[in-house]
Amino acid sequence: MFIEPNISGERRGWIEVICGSMFSGKTEELIRRLKRAKIANLKVEIFKPAIDVRYDETDVVSHDSNSIHSTPIDNSQTILLLANDVDIVGIDEAQFFDDEIINVCEKLALKGIRVIVAGLDMDFKGRPFGQMPKLLAIADFITKLHAICVRCGHLANISYRKSAEEGQVLLGEQDVYEPRCRKCYNEGQSRLVGSEHN
Numbered sequence: 292m293f294i295e296p297n298i299s300g301e302r303r304g305w306i307e308v309i310c311g312s313m314f315s316g317k318t319e320e321l322i323r324r325l326k327r328a329k330i331a332n333l334k335v336e337i338f339k340p341a342i343d344v345r346y347d348e349t350d351v352v353s354h355d356s357n358s359i360h361s362t363p364i365d366n367s368q369t370i371l372l373l374a375n376d377v378d379i380v381g382i383d384e385a386q387f388f389d390d391e392i393i394n395v396c397e398k399l400a401l402k403g404i405r406v407i408v409a410g411l412d413m414d415f416k417g418r419p420f421g422q423m424p425k426l427l428a429i430a431d432f433i434t435k436l437h438a439i440c441v442r443c444g445h446l447a448n449i450s451y452r453k454s455a456e457e458g459q460v461l462l463g464e465q466d467v468y469e470p471r472c473r474k475c476y477n478e479g480q481s482r483l484v485g486s487e488h489n
Contacts, residue, residue, distance in 0.1 A: 302403030306396050308385075308426050310412035311436035313450040314470045318383055320436065321409040322359045325381045328405075333378040337361035338370050340387040367392040370399070377404060385410035386421035393425050400431075415452035415468070417476065438470030442479075445472040451479055 307324075309317050328335050341363040361381075362373060367388045374380050380399050385392060385408045399406045412427065412435070414420040427433060440447040447470035454467055471479065 304400035304402060304404045304406065305431040306400050306406045306408065306426070306429060307432040307434070308423075308430040309407070309409040309434045309436065310423060310427065312413065312438050312448050312470050313411065313468050314438040315436035315447070316438075317409040317411075317436055320434065321381055321383055321407060324407055325359055325379065328379050334376060335379045335381065336374045336377045337381040337383070338364050338373075339383040341365045342387060367395045370395050374399060374404065379405045379407065382406070382408045383410070385426060386412075386414075386423050388422060390422055390425075392422050393429065396426065397429065411450065413449060415450050417449050440472040440475050441469045442471060442475035445474075447472050447475075449473065449476040451476050 309320050311317050325335050325337060337359055339361045359381075361383065364370065364373075368391055370380065370382070382388075382392070382396075387410075396406050396408065408426055408430075410423050410426070411420045412423045437446040437448055439445075449471050450468045451471040452468055
């Protein structure tokens with residue numbers, strides 16, 4: 292990622308979005324960027340949705356068990372209240388936040404803060420998820436990560452849900468989801484539809 296040199300001395304903020312399917316390494320990449328910033332003695336604040344307690348109630352934790360301390364919040368506006376005097380704001384699982392997350396990220400960037408957001412760009416049906424499409428639209432930098440399809444070994448971009456639960460939000464790990472490529476995902480969906488009619 293190339294950042295233009297700041298000739299004027301004015302502090303400039305921007306928005307980075309890390310997206311992809313489950314098991315693609317989004318949180319791992321978010322943690323990596325935030326830890327590098329901490330090594331550089333930059334002030335960092337990290338936030339995650341309070342509903343995400345899969346690994347830890349407060350820490351952001353990757354599937355590989357890397358972690359970084361965060362603040363769980365119920366409302367994206369809370370970020371503006373808590374992100375004072377910081378250089379970088381990290382936000383994990385952005386797809387679960389309310390629609391104000393867009394304005395929050397814009398305001399932070401305008402204050403000169405680097406905003407790093409990670410989240411699922413598609414839900415288990417392969418549809419755009421929550422506010423992620425809008426975040427991708429306003430992002431200055433986008434990193435799309437891929438998992439490996441558990442069926443064929445090709446690049447995977449969809450989180451296939453193994454259960455029959457229909458609600459869009461269903462927290463789970465490998466017991467509930469697996470990464471699949473487009474072809475294997477559609478084959479799985481066809482089998483599900485077929486079994487419903489039998």
